[in-house]
């Protein structure tokens with residue numbers, strides 16, 4: 001068996017044909033480099049219609065870059081960034097916020113990837129203390145690294161609490177589309193409360209491309225001035241920007257016959273496939289053969305299962321271990337669905353998991 005669909009990451013997915021078509025459309029003749037091109041003008045308009053006339057978007061290459069540019073834009077040299085202990089900026093960017101940005105990440109414990117407003121007190125007392133990195137930014141991830149989603153109310157309360165403490169709020173929206181689709185919200189509603197957004201494209205059907213989006217009206221002039229310099233000096237300025245812009249515009253504006261935009265179609269499909277996988281595995285969880293470790297609110301399913309079973313499934317499907325399991329000989333795995341994961345792919349994967357668990361338990 002040689003499946004071409006894996007459950008490791010939404011980054012494994014192919015590029016959506018509508019994104020490819022948009023890139024092909026941008027691929028005519030010469031146009032101005034570094035962003036003064038027609039496709040980037042269309043992207044600017046798409047950002048304004050998605051997030052409001054005051055919003056300003058800056059295309060970048062990748063999510064780590066979007067996060068670093070954002071955090072540097074919001075922090076002085078003595079700044080610290082409060083984030084969940086599971087945050088991508090804390091665990092999965094090779095220390096780039098520290099190395100490139102010169103910022104200290106100030107982690108907070110979180111069982112499910114989300115933070116609660118009262119947790120901010122942990123660092124609030126450091127404000128004004130010259131011995132402590134100043135907690136000037138809160139970075140939240142929506143949807144979280146653990147596949148959970150802040151409700152609109154939770155996000156409003158958390159970002160309000162941060163602003164009350166004088167912090168600015170950055171949102172890592174690598175999967176903002178999945179969160180918005182799960183919430184039945186617009187992208188703008190799902191990002192509400194954030195001052196600066198890392199808007200994801202790659203996991204949502206793009207080839208490569210994300211954007212830093214200024215959402216706070218009071219930051220538009222100052223950050224609008226700073227960001228072009230910051231983006232270049234952090235190596236995130238694309239010369240042939242039209243190709244990145246065209247992808248993001250396609251996600252934001254390309255609609256089907258019902259008027260459903262591509263970002264939403266892709267994200268709601270990926271979320272639905274994760275729900276389908278969870279439902280297919282539910283009898284195994286009820287029988288105690290595996291354990292769901294997180295809620296499935298977006299496009300990820302987190303499970304603990306015997307390592308032997310996980311390794312057997314892995315011989316056909318790629319996926320990552322998240323961490324060792326709590327039970328001896330077990331592992332916690334993350335199974336992710338993407339815009340191009342089909343129901344048949346999910347059913348085949350669930351059957352492989354079922355078979356591997358039967359064999360693992362038979363061998364006990």
Ligand SMILES: Cc1ncc(COP(=O)(O)O)c(C=O)c1O
Pocket residue numbers: 062063064065088141144145172174175202
């Ligand atoms: C929550 C989150 N933020 C940001 C990123 C961006 O990563 P990259 O720099 O690989 O595009 C990822 C990718 O896995 C992610 O999961």
